[in-house]
Amino acid sequence: MTLSNIVVLVKYVPDATGDRKFEADNTVDRVGVDGLLSELDEYAVEQALQIKEKRADEEITVTALTVGPAEAEAAVRKALQMGADKAVHVQDDAIAGSDAVATSLVLAKAIEKIGVPELIVGGLASTDGGMSVVPAMLAERLGLPQVTLAAVVETQGDQVRIKRDGDTATEVVGGTLPLVLSVTDQSGEARYPSFKGIMAAKKKPLETLALADIGVDASEVGLDAAWTKVDATTARPPRTAGEIVKDEDGSGATALVDFLASKKFI
Amino acid sequence: MSEVLVLVDHVDGAVRKPTYELLAIAKRIGSPSAVFIGGADKAAAAADAVKAYGADKVYVVDDAEIKGYLVAPKAEVLQQLAEKASPAAILIPASAEGKEIAGRLAIKLSSGLITDAVDVQVDGGEIVTTQSVFAGNFTVDAKVVKGTPIIAVKPNAAAPEEGAGAGAVEQFAAAISDGAKTAQIVAAQPRQATGRPELTEAAIVVSGGRGTGGDFTAVEGLADALGAAVGASRAAVDSGWKPHTFQVGQTGKVVSPQLYVANGISGAIQHRAGMQTSKTIVAVNKDEEAPIFELVDFGVVGDLHSVLPAVTAEIEKRKG
Numbered sequence: 001m002t003l004s005n006i007v008v009l010v011k012y013v014p015d016a017t018g019d020r021k022f023e024a025d026n027t028v029d030r031v032g033v034d035g036l037l038s039e040l041d042e043y044a045v046e047q048a049l050q051i052k053e054k055r056a057d058e059e060i061t062v063t064a065l066t067v068g069p070a071e072a073e074a075a076v077r078k079a080l081q082m083g084a085d086k087a088v089h090v091q092d093d094a095i096a097g098s099d100a101v102a103t104s105l106v107l108a109k110a111i112e113k114i115g116v117p118e119l120i121v122g123g124l125a126s127t128d129g130g131m132s133v134v135p136a137m138l139a140e141r142l143g144l145p146q147v148t149l150a151a152v153v154e155t156q157g158d159q160v161r162i163k164r165d166g167d168t169a170t171e172v173v174g175g176t177l178p179l180v181l182s183v184t185d186q187s188g189e190a191r192y193p194s195f196k197g198i199m200a201a202k203k204k205p206l207e208t209l210a211l212a213d214i215g216v217d218a219s220e221v222g223l224d225a226a227w228t229k230v231d232a233t234t235a236r237p238p239r240t241a242g243e244i245v246k247d248e249d250g251s252g253a254t255a256l257v258d259f260l261a262s263k264k265f266i
Numbered sequence: 267m268s269e270v271l272v273l274v275d276h277v278d279g280a281v282r283k284p285t286y287e288l289l290a291i292a293k294r295i296g297s298p299s300a301v302f303i304g305g306a307d308k309a310a311a312a313a314d315a316v317k318a319y320g321a322d323k324v325y326v327v328d329d330a331e332i333k334g335y336l337v338a339p340k341a342e343v344l345q346q347l348a349e350k351a352s353p354a355a356i357l358i359p360a361s362a363e364g365k366e367i368a369g370r371l372a373i374k375l376s377s378g379l380i381t382d383a384v385d386v387q388v389d390g391g392e393i394v395t396t397q398s399v400f401a402g403n404f405t406v407d408a409k410v411v412k413g414t415p416i417i418a419v420k421p422n423a424a425a426p427e428e429g430a431g432a433g434a435v436e437q438f439a440a441a442i443s444d445g446a447k448t449a450q451i452v453a454a455q456p457r458q459a460t461g462r463p464e465l466t467e468a469a470i471v472v473s474g475g476r477g478t479g480g481d482f483t484a485v486e487g488l489a490d491a492l493g494a495a496v497g498a499s500r501a502a503v504d505s506g507w508k509p510h511t512f513q514v515g516q517t518g519k520v521v522s523p524q525l526y527v528a529n530g531i532s533g534a535i536q537h538r539a540g541m542q543t544s545k546t547i548v549a550v551n552k553d554e555e556a557p558i559f560e561l562v563d564f565g566v567v568g569d570l571h572s573v574l575p576a577v578t579a580e581i582e583k584r585k586g
Contacts, residue, residue, distance in 0.1 A: 016516075017535060020400045040517065101372060101379065124517065130399070131381045132362070133369030136337065140370040145338065145448035149362055151510070161452070165511050166362070168277050169456045173336065175449035185517045186510055227378030227412035231394070234405045239547075239561055244554070247568025253576030256548065257584065259564040263546055265470065265492065265525050266581055 001158035001177055003055060005117030006062045008048045009107065009135075010041040010079050012072035013128040020128070026230040027097045027223060028128055030069055037075040040123035042082070042190035047153055047183045048121045049083045049191070055155070061085045063114065067095060067106050073206070080201035081193030087204065088114055092211040097223025100129065104137035106221060109214040114207075116142060118177040119160075124149060124184040132182075139180040147175045151186035268296040268354035269323065271347060273340070273367070274316060275359040279308025283467050284359040286319040286426030288419055291386045295393060296354045298431060299323040301347060303340055306330065309435075317433030319426055325438045331447075337363060338446035341370035346440050348375055348414055355393055357386075360418035368418045377413025384423050384522065384543065393417070401516070401535055402542030421467045422522050457511065460496070465512065468495035470525045471541070473514055475499035477530015477551060477570055480507045484574035485529050491581045497521065497541075499531045515540035529570045533558030550574065 014020045014033040021029050045064065052060040064079035066072050067090045076087035090110050098106070111120065120142075125132040139146035150162035150173075158177040163170065164184070193201070211218055219225060245255045260266050270292035275282045285300070292298035300321040302312045306328045313324040325347060332339035344367065348356060356371065358364045360382050372379035384405075385396040393415050397406045410416070465471065472494045474485035482496070489496045498508035500515050514521055516539035526544035531537060533549070533556055541547070542561065549558045554567040566573055 016401070016539075020403070022404065026406075099378075100369070104373070127516070128400070131369075132365055133372075133379065133381060136366040136369030137373050140338075140341070140373040143445060146336065146366065147449045148336075148366060165509075166454070169454040171451050171455075172453040173449060174452040179449065227372070227376075227410060228380055228408055229411045230406055230408045232407040234407075236398075236403050236405060236542075239563075242547075242559075242561075242563040242565060244559055244562070244565040244567060246554075247566050247573050250572075250576050252550075252566035252568045252573050253580055256550075256564065256566050256573070256577050257580040259548070260492075260525075260581070261584065263525070265546075266584060 001118060002058050003060055003118050003155070003177065004058065005115065006048045006051065006060060006119045006121060007111060007117045008044050008062060008064050008079060008084065009120065009122040010045065010064050010066045010075045011038045011126045012036070012066060012068045012075040013038040013126055016127050022233040025097065025223060026233050031071065035071055035074065037078040038123060038127045040125055040127055040185060043183050043185055043187050044121045044123045045079045045082050045084060046190040047187055050188065051119070051153070051155055063088060065107065065110060066090070067103055067110070069096065076206060077201060078193070080204045080206070081197045082191055083197060085204065087206040089206065089208045090214065091208055092218070094211055094218035094222050097226065098221045099226040099228055100131050100133050100137060101227050102221040102225055104134050104141055106214070106216055107134070107138050108141035109216050110209060111142065113209065113214045116178065120180045122180070122182045124182060135180050135182045144179050145175050146180040147173045148182040150181060150183045153181065153183060153187060269299040269351045270296045271344065271351065271353045271356045272298055272300050272321070273344065273358045273364065274300050274302045274312060275361065275364070276302070276304060276312060279304055279312050281312055281315040283426065284421045285316060287421065287424045288357045288359065289316060289319045289321060290424045290427040291419060292357055293320050293427065294386070294388050297322045299325060299351065299353070301325045301327065301344065303327045303329050303343055313433060313435050317431055318428060320429055320431040321433055322431040324433060324435045326435060327438050327440055332442055334451045335447050336449040336451065337366045337370060338448070339442045340367045341374060342442055342446050343440040344371050345374045347438060353414060355415040355417060358416065358418045360420045365418050368416050372416050375413050375416070377416050378410035379416045379418070380408055380410060381418040383417050383419045386417060386419060386423065398543050401539035420522065462489060463493070463495045465495045465497055465514070465519050466521055469523055470494035471497050471514070471521050471523045472527045472529065473497035473499065473531060474502055474529050475531030476501040478502065478507065480505060482507065484571055487578045488527065488574050491578045499537050528558050529574060531558055532556045533561060
């Protein structure tokens with residue numbers, strides 16, 4: 001099998017260094033905060049581009065795909081600036097508040113619409129919801145295998161080999177295209193867009209699709225269709241200021257051991 | 267009483283601690299049914315182990331045909347068991363593999379999924395979960411409103427409870443599709459045993475960061491005195507001082523121990539996301555302006571290379 005198409009999943013998320021919060025309906029506030037391409041998805045874009053570059057004799061098209069509000073266009077724009085060839089943005093007011101199940105449905109239908117590629121690449125997790133389940137759900141919906149959490153990725157022909165840190169062992173996992181791949185931040189530093197890349201991105205195709213375009217009914221997505229319901233979101237109370245001592249000639253060590261003993265850790 | 271399926275987390279038949287925590291949670295909801303997918307020769311010992319922690323039933327699924335294949339076959343096993351047993355809930359360890367199994371299962375069963383629950387309670391007949399999000403800055407109470415609740419539970423979400431269940435063993439022959447037998451582990455290098463607790467399961471974690479300068483001797487000495495796991499910040503991992511498997515933080519392990527001791531770690535958001543929900547936090551750092559001190563219950567401004575060995579010696583002395 002030759003590799004002709006790679007789809008990279010990218011998400012627009014609230015900036016983790018900013019003040020992230022929830023709306024009155026307990027959905028993530030995605031409008032009133034600064035957003036950007038999820039840092040962990042940059043590694044997915046990077047790996048897709050590296051695979052394309054390593055297999056230069058094949059005509060590979062890298063498509064960045066996002067689901068989100070109008071602002072989410074920034075996420076696919078960044079992917080185009082890094083070097084993706086084209087972008088698809090599924091945008092529909094009905095999608096707001098969707099859970100991972102609905103998100104995976106929208107992604108699956110959008111991918112079927114634009115053509116199921118040989119390779120779908122995602123990041124390790126989003127930096128907001130952070131469930132790490134969308135690649136598995138998408139693979140299930142498309143009837144594809146998944147090889148996930150790759151720290152090292154190698155492809156040859158239709159074979160994909162990854163190395164990853166499993167829960168109890170370092171593993172080498174093999175799969176055959178087509179499949180869904182997810183990569184971690186260990187897979188390789190993501191490139192910065194060059195000035196040339198930023199200029200070129202302006203001319204690259206960016207297609208916006210609504211739910212009707214991909215054959216998803218509005219009743220299947222959004223907050224009301226979610227299979228889970230959030231009853232409450234509570235800001236963690238600030239930790240009460242602890243005791244801080246300056247170490248002078250070993251006094252800090254004694255004080256620390258006294259503290260640990262008072263808490264019954266010793 | 268309805269069954270509650272608990273996927274047994276084990277390494278070659280040796281049941282891991284999160285399984286017992288899941289059984290304790292399952293008891294709150296209904297009658298715990300452990301699901302052991304593994305070698306037929308290891309099943310008896312594993313069944314005894316989960317019975318001692320309350321499993322009323324143990325489904326044994328021989329993995330001879332599916333061993334080494336990733337997640338998809340296990341999701342099919344749970345789907346078929348769920349259709350047979352109509353459980354009140356399905357509990358799965360929130361490991362990387364567990365969450366992927368849960369994700370596939372949710373689609374198969376058209377059921378809602380909650381991941382990374384740090385608590386699960388029954389309130390007025392409803393199963394309510396608690397999650398910690400946005401680097402631990404918010405807690406979220408949620409429930410599943412469609413299908414069979416599938417909940418991936420984080421380690422340390424409950425204390426294991428000894429107390430034998432009925433432990434009735436039932437062999438279950440699942441029909442696994444060829445499509446599920448694709449992605450495969452082709453080689454595995456078990457991690458070298460450190461003799462210390464596993465990072466995500468440990469009750470105490472002692473971590474080192476940039477301030478160690480690459481020398482973890484003092485950090486490891488204190489960890490051993492406390493019976494703790496050793497962790498590292500991203501800075502320490504990026505410097506090559508510790509492998510990525512030691513990393514505590516957003517892109518490493520997220521831990522929630524009883525006690526977390528941060529040494530020479532400034533406390534960047536990346537790191538806080540991985541440890542902020544620890545019950546008690548202690549830090550040792552030369553820089554009194556380090557943001558980690560905003561989080562601590564107790565902090566020492568000082569050089570970890572002199573403070574930690576003194577702490578270790580004092581602990582050993584008091585232990586006698």
